[in-house]
Amino acid sequence: MSESIFYFLQQIANGLTIGSTYALIAIGYTMVYGIIGMINFAHGEVYMISTYVAFIALAGLSMMGIDNPFLLIAMALAVSILVASAYGFSIERVAYKPLRSSKRLIALISAIGMSIFLQNYIRLAQGSRDIAMPSMIQGGFLFGDPDGSHIMISYMQVIIMVTTVLCMIGLTLFISRSRMGRACRACAQDIGMTNLLGINSNNVIAVTFVIGAALAAVAGMLLGLYYGVVNPYIGFIAGLKAFTAAVLGGIGSIPGAMLGGLILGISESLTAGYLSAEYKDVVAFSLLVLILLFMPQGILGKPEVEKI
Amino acid sequence: MKSMVKKTLIGMGVSAALMGASVAQAEIKIALAGPVSGPVAQYGDMQFIGAEMAIEQINKKGGVNGEKLVGVKYDDACDPKQAVAVANKIVNDGIKFVVGHLCSSSTQPASDIYEDEGIVMVTAASTNPDITLQGYQLIFRTIGLDSLQGPVAGRFIAENVKPKRMAVIHDKQQYGEGIATAVKSTVEDAGVDVVMFEGITAGDKDFSALVAKLKRNNVDFVYYGGYHPELGLILRQSAELGLDVKFMGPEGVGNKDISAIAGQASEGLMVTLPPSFELDPKNKGLVKAFEKKGQDPSGPFVMPAYAAVQVMADSMKATGSTDAEEVAEHMHKASFNTPIGDVKFDEKGDLTSFNFVVYNWHADGTKSPAK
Numbered sequence: 001m002s003e004s005i006f007y008f009l010q011q012i013a014n015g016l017t018i019g020s021t022y023a024l025i026a027i028g029y030t031m032v033y034g035i036i037g038m039i040n041f042a043h044g045e046v047y048m049i050s051t052y053v054a055f056i057a058l059a060g061l062s063m064m065g066i067d068n069p070f071l072l073i074a075m076a077l078a079v080s081i082l083v084a085s086a087y088g089f090s091i092e093r094v095a096y097k098p099l100r101s102s103k104r105l106i107a108l109i110s111a112i113g114m115s116i117f118l119q120n121y122i123r124l125a126q127g128s129r130d131i132a133m134p135s136m137i138q139g140g141f142l143f144g145d146p147d148g149s150h151i152m153i154s155y156m157q158v159i160i161m162v163t164t165v166l167c168m169i170g171l172t173l174f175i176s177r178s179r180m181g182r183a184c185r186a187c188a189q190d191i192g193m194t195n196l197l198g199i200n201s202n203n204v205i206a207v208t209f210v211i212g213a214a215l216a217a218v219a220g221m222l223l224g225l226y227y228g229v230v231n232p233y234i235g236f237i238a239g240l241k242a243f244t245a246a247v248l249g250g251i252g253s254i255p256g257a258m259l260g261g262l263i264l265g266i267s268e269s270l271t272a273g274y275l276s277a278e279y280k281d282v283v284a285f286s287l288l289v290l291i292l293l294f295m296p297q298g299i300l301g302k303p304e305v306e307k308i
Numbered sequence: 309m310k311s312m313v314k315k316t317l318i319g320m321g322v323s324a325a326l327m328g329a330s331v332a333q334a335e336i337k338i339a340l341a342g343p344v345s346g347p348v349a350q351y352g353d354m355q356f357i358g359a360e361m362a363i364e365q366i367n368k369k370g371g372v373n374g375e376k377l378v379g380v381k382y383d384d385a386c387d388p389k390q391a392v393a394v395a396n397k398i399v400n401d402g403i404k405f406v407v408g409h410l411c412s413s414s415t416q417p418a419s420d421i422y423e424d425e426g427i428v429m430v431t432a433a434s435t436n437p438d439i440t441l442q443g444y445q446l447i448f449r450t451i452g453l454d455s456l457q458g459p460v461a462g463r464f465i466a467e468n469v470k471p472k473r474m475a476v477i478h479d480k481q482q483y484g485e486g487i488a489t490a491v492k493s494t495v496e497d498a499g500v501d502v503v504m505f506e507g508i509t510a511g512d513k514d515f516s517a518l519v520a521k522l523k524r525n526n527v528d529f530v531y532y533g534g535y536h537p538e539l540g541l542i543l544r545q546s547a548e549l550g551l552d553v554k555f556m557g558p559e560g561v562g563n564k565d566i567s568a569i570a571g572q573a574s575e576g577l578m579v580t581l582p583p584s585f586e587l588d589p590k591n592k593g594l595v596k597a598f599e600k601k602g603q604d605p606s607g608p609f610v611m612p613a614y615a616a617v618q619v620m621a622d623s624m625k626a627t628g629s630t631d632a633e634e635v636a637e638h639m640h641k642a643s644f645n646t647p648i649g650d651v652k653f654d655e656k657g658d659l660t661s662f663n664f665v666v667y668n669w670h671a672d673g674t675k676s677p678a679k
Contacts, residue, residue: 003524007520007524010520011517011520014514014516014517014520015517017516018514018516123345127345127349128345128346128347128349128385129347129349129350129565130347130537130540130565130569132540132565132568132569134571135544135548135571138547138548140548140549140550142550152549152550154548154549156548157516223513227513227514227541227544228541228544228569228571229513229537229540229541229569231347231537233511234513237511268517269516269517270517271517272517272518272521273517273520273521276506276507277506277507277508277509277512277515277517277518277521278480278506278507278508278509280509280512280517281509281512
């Protein structure tokens with residue numbers, strides 16, 4: 001295989017890694033939109049908070065004498081999911097539920113306010129500097145000639161991709177097989193009718209927020225371990241990218257969010273690899289504009305009659 | 309009639325307030341402008357502790373012309389928009405002397421305001437050459453320029469490192485790109501092959517694509533113009549993805565946080581920094597004073613900030629005045645003996661001489677002179 005193919009595959013692997021995490025965060029946007037038709041702009045902040053929680057939990061647990069890295073990560077992940085879910089649940093109760101019967105724009109403004117509040121609250125509580133953590137999992141797989149052309153995929157990249165795939169399979173099974181999943185799909189189709197049929201749509205909506213937050217927590221944990229730094233501003237750009245991914249794949253569609261995340265990640269990494277790293281975000285957001293102009297329903301989304 | 313009474317009362321109130329202000333002027337306020345918050349706040353700390361120490365010591369010796377100096381902190385978060393707001397606030401607060409700002413991109417817009425409003429500004433940290441190119445009379449700095457730092461780094465690379473395929477990366481900001489451009493032209497003049505010159509986005513976290521590109525171009529040395537949060541991640545991801553080359557950066561990457569972010573990967577990083585003034589024997593007493601307060605005098609901007617306060621205070625004493633223009637005129641003419649050595653300003657407000665030194669950075673956050 002020639003050197004340029006190795007390089008291409010390396011960039012694809014890098015893109016899949018970052019794309020996986022976009023997909024995890026994008027699920028939170030798309031599920032909420034699918035059911036109540038609003039964009040939860042505070043979702044990026046849940047991701048940011050979960051990274052902080054993961055860091056604090058990792059530091060706390062390792063101080064308590066747990067030194068097996070996998071046990072440590074698993075326990076910190078559990079803590080992070082729990083706290084993030086609590087945030088997701090409370091955000092819905094505080095900022096959206098009282099506004100559910102009002103116009104969509106009002107809920108949207110409430111979401112933006114919530115996002116600003118959370119970001120500044122963390123900035124005050126944790127300081128605005130980068131908090132860093134040493135890498136816990138080092139090394140990786142090397143394919144090809146170590147001295148010549150090769151692909152290097154770090155263990156952390158593999159963990160990110162595998163975890164994302166597992167989460168996606170779990171979510172798909174939950175939505176398609178479980179009672180609650182069926183209720184979710186019913187709410188997405190017609191929330192009024194679902195209520196008439198005796199399903200408590202409030203619970204369904206709460207579950208949707210909790211699932212989105214839990215997946216964001218998984219992304220927060222993984223990216224926290226991968227990059228090793230967190231600051232109160234990471235949620236904004238990550239949220240924007242994930243939102244782009246959700247729109248790209250078709251907002252409201254879960255497979256669409258996964259696909260959109262991967263496409264976005266790969267196109268970013270190919271731009272940085274073949275053009276220049278400075279055009280990465282330009283390409284990402286141009287993609288959003290183009291999709292909105294020419295394919296507003298997204299790749300896997302259903303064309304929708306505007307309800308406003 | 310009623311409204312007349314009201315107006316007179318308001319007028320009296322205003323003049324009383326103004327009188328109050330003039331009575332309270334038994335002290336000379338110096339604004340300390342820089343990032344108290346934000347990702348580069350630790351550099352702000354260096355500037356603040358240096359300036360505050362100078363104020364404290366000058367006051368201990370009886371102040372300036374019988375009046376005490378008072379430092380007032382302003383937070384610009386290293387954000388150009390906020391820097392302009394801070395500058396306007398300083399104008400409104402009636403302060404005539406400023407130590408700051410820190411980031412070149414903040415200092416630039418703020419300095420326009422100070423010059424227009426007759427305020428003396430001395431930056432102890434902004435190194436972009438453009439800042440003093442506007443023909444201003446009231447703007448000074450007690451630190452060297454990128455145009456000096458770049459050539460020092462460039463010459464060191466060309467003479468000592470001798471890379472075959474070098475890359476220059478920058479963060480597209482005034483400071484980072486300015487210094488990266490200076491390094492690039494210096495090494496190219498010396499015959500070094502720069503195979504990559506590329507910008508990244510400040511605040512980005514994923515550099516795996518960039519690292520893969522560096523590997524593909526068989527780069528054997530990387531110069532990075534920018535700050536530590538991004539370089540720390542580039543170093544860390546380079547180590548994880550098996551890119552084993554030496555990196556070098558300007559003083560914006562040289563602080564302990566880069567070791568926290570990059571860990572072992574920060575070992576062997578080369579950094580150009582102002583000389584370690586704290587090792588100068590004549591600063592022994594000053595270093596002790598810092599240590600007594602539990603502060604670290606080794607940051608690159610601590611002593612320059614001290615010197616910034618001192619040159620202003622000395623000029624106020626020499627002219628017996630707190631008039632901004634008189635003080636600035638004296639600063640342009642005189643020479644000052646400060647912890648960063650003998651300070652003399654040229655007509656632009658820059659130091660007539662300032663040396664940058666190349667250091668090797670270590671994973672434990674310490675540094676040693678590079679050979």
